[in-house]
Amino acid sequence: xxxxLAEKILARASGCECVAPDQVVVARVDLALSHENADLVRKSxxxxxxxxxxxxxxxxxxxxHRVPAESEKxxxxxKAVRExxxxxxxxxFYDVGRGGICHQxxxxxxxxxxxxxxxxxxxxxxxxxxxxxFATGIGATEMAGxxxxxxxxFKVPSTLRIEVEGEFRPWISAKDLILHIIGRxxxxxxxxxxxxxxxxxxxxxxxxxxxxxxxxxxxMGAKVAFTPVDEILLDYLRPRVAEKLEMIAPDADAxxxxxxxxxAGEDLWEPQIACPHSVDRVQPLSALGDVPVHQAVLGSCTNxxxxxxxxxxxxxxxRTVHPRTRLIVIPASQQIYRxxxxxxxxxxxxAAGAIINxxxxxxxxxxxxxxLAAGETCVSSTNRNFLGRMGSKDSLLYLxxxxxxxxSAIAGQLAHPVSLVKQSEPCLVEA
Amino acid sequence: MPGGSLTLRGRVRALLGxxxxxxxxxxxxxxxxxxxxxxxxxxxxxxxxxxxxxIQPGDVIVAGKNFGCGSSREQAAAALKFAGxxxxxxxxxxxxxxxxxxxxxxxxVVSPDAAPLCSLADELEIDLGxxxxxxxxxxxxxxxxxxxxxxxxxxxxxxxxxxxxxxxINSRRETCPSTE
Ligand code: SF4
Numbered sequence: 273x274x275x276x277l278a279e280k281i282l283a284r285a286s287g288c289e290c291v292a293p294d295q296v297v298v299a300r301v302d303l304a305l306s307h308e309n310a311d312l313v314r315k316s317x318x319x320x321x322x323x324x325x326x327x328x329x330x331x332x333x334x335x336x337h338r339v340p341a342e343s344e345k346x347x348x349x350x351k352a353v354r355e356x357x358x359x360x361x362x363x364x365f366y367d368v369g370r371g372g373i374c375h376q377x378x379x380x381x382x383x384x385x386x387x388x389x390x391x392x393x394x395x396x397x398x399x400x401x402x403x404x405x406f407a408t409g410i411g412a413t414e415m416a417g418x419x420x421x422x423x424x425x426f427k428v429p430s431t432l433r434i435e436v437e438g439e440f441r442p443w444i445s446a447k448d449l450i451l452h453i454i455g456r457x458x459x460x461x462x463x464x465x466x467x468x469x470x471x472x473x474x475x476x477x478x479x480x481x482x483x484x485x486x487x488x489x490x491x492m493g494a495k496v497a498f499t500p501v502d503e504i505l506l507d508y509l510r511p512r513v514a515e516k517l518e519m520i521a522p523d524a525d526a527x528x529x530x531x532x533x534x535x536a537g538e539d540l541w542e543p544q545i546a547c548p549h550s551v552d553r554v555q556p557l558s559a560l561g562d563v564p565v566h567q568a569v570l571g572s573c574t575n576x577x578x579x580x581x582x583x584x585x586x587x588x589x590x591r592t593v594h595p596r597t598r599l600i601v602i603p604a605s606q607q608i609y610r611x612x613x614x615x616x617x618x619x620x621x622x623a624a625g626a627i628i629n630x631x632x633x634x635x636x637x638x639x640x641x642x643x644l645a646a647g648e649t650c651v652s653s654t655n656r657n658f659l660g661r662m663g664s665k666d667s668l669l670y671l672x673x674x675x676x677x678x679x680s681a682i683a684g685q686l687a688h689p690v691s692l693v694k695q696s697e698p699c700l701v702e703a
Numbered sequence: 704m705p706g707g708s709l710t711l712r713g714r715v716r717a718l719l720g721x722x723x724x725x726x727x728x729x730x731x732x733x734x735x736x737x738x739x740x741x742x743x744x745x746x747x748x749x750x751x752x753x754x755x756x757x758i759q760p761g762d763v764i765v766a767g768k769n770f771g772c773g774s775s776r777e778q779a780a781a782a783l784k785f786a787g788x789x790x791x792x793x794x795x796x797x798x799x800x801x802x803x804x805x806x807x808x809x810x811x812v813v814s815p816d817a818a819p820l821c822s823l824a825d826e827l828e829i830d831l832g833x834x835x836x837x838x839x840x841x842x843x844x845x846x847x848x849x850x851x852x853x854x855x856x857x858x859x860x861x862x863x864x865x866x867x868x869x870x871x872i873n874s875r876r877e878t879c880p881s882t883e
Contacts, residue, residue, distance in 0.1 A: 309776075309777075312777060320867045320871060321871060337734065338735065345735045349737060395774050396797055411775055411776075411780070411799060413803070414802060414863065416864070416867075417867055459772055460721075460722070463769065463795065492773065493769065554834075637731035637732065638726075639732050656773060656774075658773060659727055660727075660749040660750070
C-alpha cells in the first residue's frame, strides 16, 4: 500500500516496512532542537540522573527568544545553558549574535535534510517540513528523554492533502494563502494530522514562502506539514548541506484522510487578516473597515526573511511611517540581516522611520522589544494573536502579510499596499 | 502498572470554552521561569486570574475543544499541576499540551460529553483506566476516552522524569549487574 510522506519517513526511522495511521512507532531522532528552554530540558535531564547526552552532534541549541538577555533571570538561564553545552560537548550552539531565530538558523546552516526526523522544544518546529523533514514540537521533559536515548514514540498521523493551483494576484502571498486555509479549517482543523501542501502554485514558490505554510500549519494543530522536495528546494540546500540529498515524495497511491483544492487566483482576491484573539478568525482586509494601528511588526519565524524585508522595503520606499505608528523590523537571522543591508532594504526601512531589532523573536512572544500597552492595536507578520500574546491583555493583535504590515505602518491603519503603491507588482519572490 | 486503573476525585473549578491557548494558561512573559513549582503563580494570569485565586488541590478544569493549543511551553501544564489541578478534562486537546501534561504527571482526560453534564463545584470521580467520569453531585456518568496504557503508566509513575529515572537505574543494573 502506498504511503504519505509522514508515513514513509516514520516507517524508515522506526525500521518498519510500512506504517499506517494511528499505529504507534518508536522512531530514531536525527536532530533535537531547543532554544532558551534548553534550560528546562537540562533540568529534567539532570533530574533523571543521566551523565551524557546520547549524541552531542545531533543537538542544536539556538538562543532566540530573549536576545540579548533582557533580564538578570534570562542572563542566568543563558549562562547555565552555555555551561551545559560546553560540558556536554554539544556541537551546534548559536549564541547571541551568531544565529537568529532557530527555525531560520536550522536550514540556513545546513542542519536540515529531506527525510529526517526532527523534534524541537518549540511548536513551530513544523517549519522544517518545507525541507522534507518530519519535524514536530515536543515539551521540555520529553526532550530530556530524547537527549537521553535519541528516540521517541510517535503515533503515525493521518494526512490532509492541500493542492493549490492558480496564479497569486498582486500583493497576495503565502501568508494570505495559509491564513485563508486556517480560516476555513479552524484552529483545530488539522489537529494531530500531517499536512501535505502541493500543486503548481506551491511548486512555483520560493523556499522562504513554503516555510510560511509549514510554519503556520501548526496554528491549525498540524503535527507535521510538508511542501514538495523538488529542484527549487535542492538548489537551496546544495550549497549548505555536505551530506547527500535525497528526493522523497509520497507514493502515487498514498491514502489521504481528506483532500482540499484551492485556486490561489479565484479564492484569494485580497489580503487575509487574522483578527484578535485567534488565528482562525480570518477576514478579508476590506471587511474590517478603518482599524487604526499603533504598532506594526515585521519579523518572526513566519515572515522575517529576505523576501519579506524586500516587499516591505518596496512598500515604504520614499514614504514615512505614520505619526501614530511604530514600525518594528526584525530580520530572522544574522545572515538575512547582512543580506538586507547589502541590498539596501535596511537603509530604505530605516529611512522611512522603522526601528530594527536584533535578529531573534523580538516582541512575538511578549517579553521585550515592543510590548503593547492596554488599548493599543498592532498589525504583525508573526503567527499568533492570542490574548495578551504581545503585551497587555487589552491590546489587539492582527496578523497579516509583510506587504500589509508595511502598508499599514505608512497609512497608520490597516491598509492594502495597492492603496499606496500604484504600480502593482507581484509580491511573491519567484524562485 | 500497565492496564491498571487510576482513579481520582476532585471538584470542578472552572468550565471553559474551546481553543484555550497556552498563552492564556501561562503568559509568554513568564517563560524565563524554569522552576516548575514557581510557574503556578502565573496560571491563567491574564485570561482568568480568578481561577488561580480559587483553585484547591485536586480541583478539575473542564473545557471544550482544542485545550492547550499554541506554544509547546511545558510551563502551561506545569502551572496547572503545581497550582493544584488534579486533572484537566476537555473535549479534545492540542497534541503538545496533551503530551506535556502526561509527561508531567497531570492527567489529561478526553471527554466530549463531560462539559454539558457538569456544573461548577460538582464533585467528579475520574476512572482513568476504565474511561469513565462519575459526577458524584448529580449522579451522572459520562464516558471518556480510555487513556493509552503507556500514559497510565507514566501517570502512575508521577511523570516521565521519575519513570525514566527508574528505567535508567534498572537498565544500568541490567547492563552492569556486578556493581550491585
Ligand atoms: S518568532 Fe515567535 S513564533 Fe517564531 S519561534 Fe520565536 S517566539 Fe516562536
